[in-house]
Amino acid sequence: MMRKAKEKPPNLAIELAGISLKNPVMVASGTFGYGEEYAQLVDLNRLGAIVAKTITLKPRLGNEPPRMVETASGVLNSIGLQNVGIDAFINEKLPFFREYDVPLIVSIAGETTDEYVQLAKTLQGEKITGLELNLSCPNIKYDRKLMFAQDAQATHQVVSRVRKATSLPLMVKLSPNVTDIASIAKMCEEAGADGVSLINTFTGMAIDIENRKPILHQITGGLSGPAIKPIALRMVYEVHKTVKIPIIGIGGIMTAGDALEFIIAGAKAVAIGTGNFVDSLTSIKVIDGIREYMVKNKIKDIKSIVGSLKCPKS
Amino acid sequence: MVQVDAKILENREIGSQRYKMALSAPQIGRQAKPGQFIHVRVSKSFPPLLRRPFSVHRVQGQKIEILYKVMGKGTEILSRKKGGEYLDILGPLGKGYQLPSATSKISDIILVAGGTGVASLLFLAESISVANPELSILVLIGAKNREELLSEGDFRRLGCGVEVATENGTKGYKGLVSELLEKCLPLSGDKPKLIVFACGPSEMLKMIGKISRKHRFPCQVSLEERLACGVGACLGCVVKAKGSTYTYKRVCKDGPVFDAGELIWE
Ligand SMILES: Cc1cc2nc3c(=O)[nH]c(=O)nc-3n(C[C@H](O)[C@H](O)[C@H](O)COP(=O)(O)OP(=O)(O)OC[C@H]3O[C@@H](n4cnc5c(N)ncnc54)[C@H](O)[C@@H]3O)c2cc1C
Numbered sequence A: 001m002m003r004k005a006k007e008k009p010p011n012l013a014i015e016l017a018g019i020s021l022k023n024p025v026m027v028a029s030g031t032f033g034y035g036e037e038y039a040q041l042v043d044l045n046r047l048g049a050i051v052a053k054t055i056t057l058k059p060r061l062g063n064e065p066p067r068m069v070e071t072a073s074g075v076l077n078s079i080g081l082q083n084v085g086i087d088a089f090i091n092e093k094l095p096f097f098r099e100y101d102v103p104l105i106v107s108i109a110g111e112t113t114d115e116y117v118q119l120a121k122t123l124q125g126e127k128i129t130g131l132e133l134n135l136s137c138p139n140i141k142y143d144r145k146l147m148f149a150q151d152a153q154a155t156h157q158v159v160s161r162v163r164k165a166t167s168l169p170l171m172v173k174l175s176p177n178v179t180d181i182a183s184i185a186k187m188c189e190e191a192g193a194d195g196v197s198l199i200n201t202f203t204g205m206a207i208d209i210e211n212r213k214p215i216l217h218q219i220t221g222g223l224s225g226p227a228i229k230p231i232a233l234r235m236v237y238e239v240h241k242t243v244k245i246p247i248i249g250i251g252g253i254m255t256a257g258d259a260l261e262f263i264i265a266g267a268k269a270v271a272i273g274t275g276n277f278v279d280s281l282t283s284i285k286v287i288d289g290i291r292e293y294m295v296k297n298k299i300k301d302i303k304s305i306v307g308s309l310k311c312p313k314s
Numbered sequence B: 001m002v003q004v005d006a007k008i009l010e011n012r013e014i015g016s017q018r019y020k021m022a023l024s025a026p027q028i029g030r031q032a033k034p035g036q037f038i039h040v041r042v043s044k045s046f047p048p049l050l051r052r053p054f055s056v057h058r059v060q061g062q063k064i065e066i067l068y069k070v071m072g073k074g075t076e077i078l079s080r081k082k083g084g085e086y087l088d089i090l091g092p093l094g095k096g097y098q099l100p101s102a103t104s105k106i107s108d109i110i111l112v113a114g115g116t117g118v119a120s121l122l123f124l125a126e127s128i129s130v131a132n133p134e135l136s137i138l139v140l141i142g143a144k145n146r147e148e149l150l151s152e153g154d155f156r157r158l159g160c161g162v163e164v165a166t167e168n169g170t171k172g173y174k175g176l177v178s179e180l181l182e183k184c185l186p187l188s189g190d191k192p193k194l195i196v197f198a199c200g201p202s203e204m205l206k207m208i209g210k211i212s213r214k215h216r217f218p219c220q221v222s223l224e225e226r227l228a229c230g231v232g233a234c235l236g237c238v239v240k241a242k243g244s245t246y247t248y249k250r251v252c253k254d255g256p257v258f259d260a261g262e263l264i265w266e
């Protein structure tokens, strides 16, 4: 009698910009602190990667409260990059990760190109897996009026200069607050980025009608959560048609189904943001759900469905 | 800190738009300290998207209780839950009240509750009366009117002294509970023995903070802010606190209980 060969479990592992990930599910910058906040709730070693809260050269106090308000299936925030600064990050936050076997991607932001370069140089010798350039925080004032990710030339310049300053895998986080995100992604690719993360939050606002005042102290903030998912998905789809470097899909992912939509649209990996607040186990449930989907649909390797969208012929 | 699907044992209306819910959550019950809270996912679908925080009101064996007022869509959904259903809760979270140590000179404790602020203070009163039965606890409860006064009987059963204040004067002192506090303060010579714990609307806490500064007694206040993560990760819930210039503290993690003296009230 022939013994039925035991099905090999599906392969969720991917290679992202030279980084080996156990699975394509990461947690997004600013929504998972420095990892330690969630360590009692989430088995960090199961995550594809952790992207730490954006750090800057100097500590930043962040914006005046109120900083956050819930909107229809979304959240508006104006944290203003409150963070401990690069020195305290290295001395106080990095040691925590030594006990874990999970890739750590460090998100950095500067007000000038020089600051990005300096941050990248400072992190070069540290035990981290990669860098994400946050060119897209909607909640801080830049020297210039636009954020970097809204200006193709500035994007090219900062990415190419950081590229020269570091040998670490380099991701670039893009803003959806642009007319043509694909052209910005193309700039990143030309300047030597290893991948693009999209998207950061959409600028939005909410008003208290009784007092006719903005609810957020900063008046406007960045919108995240399920409300933005369809737009994020369309952007991943457009960028995937334009660049060859890997895409990390972000925006409103709450379930494995959401994550799979991004993967089919062209994202090699995804990151969970606001979903962590709703259910601390969202990332773990997404990983398990992707595996179940693969078993059910007899998909052996997750890589085989990245960008596998079947569009009707026009 | 755990995230569990807890069975609802009871969800009972105790006054107009005010409810008490009992949940079976032994792990949370074992860990919870007075002033800590649980973060509740009121619905698996959204909106509302984010969890809603509620103080631990009471712990009895396997059972924890919350006491809440219907404010908007989240608490409205919560109020319709029935015994036997399950609720996704995360907790216990935050830093609770710091109880006076056995060696401290504290002999008088005043708890000041506004509205649903009684929720966390009952748990505190219970803990103090178990740990230091010789301490005398005076509870001041404030509300708009007589109908909205909560938990008076529960505090009395613990042996606490209770005074009430209503804004419309339908019961007890007519006016704000913060004014009642000033009237109840011991004579100045005895102040070093006094500590005040307060929970309620921010205007009330601000006034009590002022009184504590004026009369120089230690005072801990429990703040409410809109929370997202509840675990200190998102930095969305901060309040201004004293620092070299100032600093921001997270209500969900560095609080919700703070020393009144460390906050910058605006
Ligand atoms: C640590 C902590 C412990 C708490 N413990 C208790 C408790 O034991 N019992 C209890 O009844 N409540 C407690 N609260 C408050 C409770 O969490 C809120 O009332 C609840 O989240 C409201 O949810 P909702 O969806 O019903 O109202 P929503 O629909 O979110 O809001 C209702 C209305 O209130 C306004 N609002 C909501 N939150 C705020 C805010 N922070 N500041 C100003 N306006 C606001 C909204 O704009 C809206 O008009 C606690 C809060 C915190 C932070």
Ligand SMILES: Cc1cc2nc3c(=O)[nH]c(=O)nc-3n(C[C@H](O)[C@H](O)[C@H](O)COP(=O)(O)O)c2cc1C
Pocket: A028, A029, A030, A031, A053, A054, A075, A077, A079, A081, A107, A134, A137, A173, A199, A200, A201, A223, A224, A225, A226, A228, A250, A251, A252, A253, A271, A272, A273, A274, A275, B234, B235, B236
């Ligand atoms: C409270 C909060 C803080 C954030 N902070 C950062 C940050 O520091 N750096 C960054 O690159 N993105 C930050 N983001 C954006 C998220 O990483 C993510 O791109 C965005 O929220 C969209 O994903 P989501 O809908 O899954 O949340 C933040 C988002 C939120 C909600």
Ligand code: FES
Pocket: B226, B227, B228, B229, B230, B231, B232, B233, B234, B235, B236, B237, B238, B250, B251, B252, B253
């Ligand atoms: S609610 Fe996220 S830090 Fe407090």
